[in-house]
Amino acid sequence: MVFERYVEVGRVALVSCGPYKGKVCAIIDVIDQNRALVEGPSTKQGEEGVPRQAIRFKLLQLLPYKIKIAHTTRSKALKSAWDKESISTKWTTSIVCQKLDARKRRQLLTDFDRFKLMKTKQRRQRLIRLCMGPKPKDKANK
Amino acid sequence: MGKLWYIKNPSKAIAKTKTETVAKKGRTPKHYEHQKPNTRKRLRARKSNPTKIRSSITPGVVVILLIGRHKGKRVVCLKKLESGLLLVTGPYCLNACPLRRVHPKFVIATSLTLDISGLTSTKAIDDVYFQRTKMDEPKKEKQTDLFIADKKKFTLTDEQKADQKTVDKEILECLAKRDDSSLVKDYFKSLFGLSKHQYPHSLKF
Numbered sequence: 001m002v003f004e005r006y007v008e009v010g011r012v013a014l015v016s017c018g019p020y021k022g023k024v025c026a027i028i029d030v031i032d033q034n035r036a037l038v039e040g041p042s043t044k045q046g047e048e049g050v051p052r053q054a055i056r057f058k059l060l061q062l063l064p065y066k067i068k069i070a071h072t073t074r075s076k077a078l079k080s081a082w083d084k085e086s087i088s089t090k091w092t093t094s095i096v097c098q099k100l101d102a103r104k105r106r107q108l109l110t111d112f113d114r115f116k117l118m119k120t121k122q123r124r125q126r127l128i129r130l131c132m133g134p135k136p137k138d139k140a141n142k
Numbered sequence: 143m144g145k146l147w148y149i150k151n152p153s154k155a156i157a158k159t160k161t162e163t164v165a166k167k168g169r170t171p172k173h174y175e176h177q178k179p180n181t182r183k184r185l186r187a188r189k190s191n192p193t194k195i196r197s198s199i200t201p202g203v204v205v206i207l208l209i210g211r212h213k214g215k216r217v218v219c220l221k222k223l224e225s226g227l228l229l230v231t232g233p234y235c236l237n238a239c240p241l242r243r244v245h246p247k248f249v250i251a252t253s254l255t256l257d258i259s260g261l262t263s264t265k266a267i268d269d270v271y272f273q274r275t276k277m278d279e280p281k282k283e284k285q286t287d288l289f290i291a292d293k294k295k296f297t298l299t300d301e302q303k304a305d306q307k308t309v310d311k312e313i314l315e316c317l318a319k320r321d322d323s324s325l326v327k328d329y330f331k332s333l334f335g336l337s338k339h340q341y342p343h344s345l346k347f
Contacts, residue, residue: 107344107346108346109346110252110253110254110346110347111206111216111250111252111253111254111334111345111346111347112204112252112253112254112326112329115325115328115329115332116325119325119328
C-alpha cells in the first residue's frame with residue numbers, strides 16, 4: 001500500500017478532537033514522534049481558526065492539501081501561503097467538509113424541524129415513485 | 143424586676159405596674175410583677191412561594207406529553223395553574239387531547255411557540271374548574287340498590303364542551319396567522335416517537 005498523504009511541513013490536516021474539532025490547520029513543525037506544531041487561519045467568516053499550538057498526531061486527520069511554507073513560519077506568511085493555494089475554498093467545497101456540516105445541522109434540528117424533514121422526505125419519495133411508474137409484474141410469478 | 147424588653151414604654155409600664163400592684167380597694171391588680179404582661183405575638187410574615195416551572199415552559203409553548211393516555215401527543219401549553227400544574231389542550235379538534243392539567247415534570251418542551259397572547263377563554267379556567275363532583279353514592283343507599291348496576295359515569299357538561307370549542311377556535315385563529323399553519327396542524331396530529339439512534343439526551347427539542 002502506497003501512502004499518499006505524509007506528515008510534512010505544510011500538510012493541511014483536520015483536527016478531529018478537542019476544542020478545535022472540525023477545524024482545519026497546517027503542520028508548521030514536527031515536535032517529536034507524537035506532536036506537531038500547527039496553526040490554521042479561519043476558513044469561514046465569523047469562525048476562529050486554530051491558534052498556534054502543539055497537537056498530537058493522533059488527533060489530526062491528514063487532508064490531500066499541502067501548502068508551501070518553511071518550518072515555523074510566522075502567522076502572516078502562513079496565511080498568505082494558505083490563501084495562495086486557496087485552501088479555505090478547497091476545504092469548504094470538499095465532500096468531507098459538507099458531510100461534517102450536514103451532521104452538525106442535523107444535530108441542531110428541533111422536533112418541529114425533524115417533523116418537517118420527515119414530511120419532505122415522504123413527499124420526495126412519492127414524486128420519485130410517480131416518475132418511476134407502476135411496478136412491472138414479475139414474469140416468473142405469473 | 144419584670145422583663146422589660148418586650149414592654150413598649152418601659153417607664154410607663156413600670157409606672158403602671160407599680161400603681162397597679164398597689165391594689166385599689168376591692169380590686170385585684172391587672173397583673174403582678176412576676177407575670178409577663180400581655181403582649182401580642184407577632185406573626186411571622188407568611189411568604190407565599192408559587193411553584194417554579196422551568197423557563198422553557200411558557201404559555202403558548204408546544205409541549206410533548208410523556209405519560210397518560212395522551213402520551214406522545216404534541217399539545218399547546220396554555221398556562222400555569224396555581225397548583226403548579228400546566229393547563230394544556232390538543233387542541234381537541236386536532237389530536238383529541240382536551241383541556242387538561244398536566245404535571246410539568248412529565249412533559250418535554252419544544253422550541254415551537256405559538257403566539258396565544260390574544261387568548262381570553264382560558265382566563266377563567268383554574269384548578270377549581272377541574273374538581274370533579276363525587277360520583278359515588280353514599281354507602282347506605284348502595285346496600286339497597288345492590289342489583290341495580292347503574293353506576294354514574296363521568297360525562298362532560300355542556301359548559302365544558304362549549305369551553306373546549308371556544309379554546310380550540312381561538313387557538314386555531316392564532317395558528318392561522320402563521321405561514322406554516324398547515325404544517326403545524328399536521329405536527330399536532332402526529333405523535334412523537336424515538337427511532338433508532340435517537341437518544342433524548344442528544345436530541346434538541
